[in-house]
Amino acid sequence: MKNQQRWNFGALCPESYSLAQRGTEAWTMQTECLVEGSERATLDIRVRFLHLLTREVGVPNADCGLRVEGCGDGEIQASVTGSDFNVVPSLEVGGRVFQTWQEAVEREFRAPGFDVETLKAQAQRLSFSFPPSRALETLRDEGGRVVGVIVRTQQSVGGALELSAARAGGGLFKITARILNTTPLEDAESEGRDDALMRSLVSTHTILKVGGGEFVSLLDPPEAFRDAAAGCGNTGTWPVMVGEEGERGVMLSSPIILYDYPQIAPESAGELFDGTEIDEILTLRIMTLTDEEKREMRGAGERARRILERTETLPAEQLMKMHGAMRGVPPRKEEEI
Helix, strand or coil, rough: CCCCCCCCCEEEEEEHHHCCCCCCCCCCEEEEEEEEEEEEEEEEEEEEEEEEEEEEEEECCCCCCHHHCCCCCCHHHHCCHHEEEEEEEEEEEECEHHHHHHHHEEEEECCCCCCCCHHHHEEEEEEEEECEEEEEEEEECCCCCCEEEEEEEEEEEEEEEEEEEEEEECCEEEEEEEEEEEECCCCCCCCEEEHHHHEEEEEEEEEEEEEEEEEEEECCCCCHHHHHHHHHEEEEEEEHHHCCCCCCCCEEECCCCCCCCCCCCCCCCCCCCCCCCCCCHHHHHHHHHCCCHHHHHHCCHHHHHHHHHHHCCCHHHHHCCCCCCCCCCCCCCCHHH
């Protein structure tokens, strides 16, 4: 199934679509973690996700005003309609290939600071939303004529963050943060998955910061807190400590399984796809692309273009550094030698 449809980490679809799919697509995500401190400890919580948009490449119709000499981008932006151009899979302009595909915008919702006492007395529900948008970019040939357009269309998305706290022992509190996709979606039964993704929160993760207290590692909790840590229920996400080793003020709850204090491998030459120490295999896959596939990759987006250019100029010694790295190997005892 994963090879038959596009798959995204941390995608929260609209509730109605999740119900129509009998729960096979998630619409909520829950983080539970432990804070050691008093009820006066404060929490700063941020929700981050990607907001997808549709990128359509179009060729203007023969009688469309887009071809009028001297027509400025602002005039085109204000007047262009869907009937003014025909959508095509790709278009080559000035040696570059532009493709109809998808892009994403980074979104963030930051909750106002709450202290543990407030969350313990009453759960909080905070709503957020981002409006729809439509933007147009003209593609011009060497003579300045408009020979194509890129239309970026984004649907509105909305969600909610639910926060609560409960005592989990002397000086210990369980914090619960639930993210919900409340975006309306009519005719959810008949909508396809691609349409639902346009109204989804993608790569959703939560960043929690505590003041006047400390988080407790759920991977390696102190003996006294092991039962409380085992009682934390996390759905679709994995909270770990982040920052410098030993710091306990910030926790990242992401849809990717990590260890406490995750770091990008020092052998990494730069940002690749997900930074989870599989740089070598991804680099080798890029190096096997044909010239035509590389041209398509350059046109897929700015980030993809940068990855391709860095891979093509990667020195051999840098590539070898990615292979066979070993860390944290304990010394062998003399009797084992």
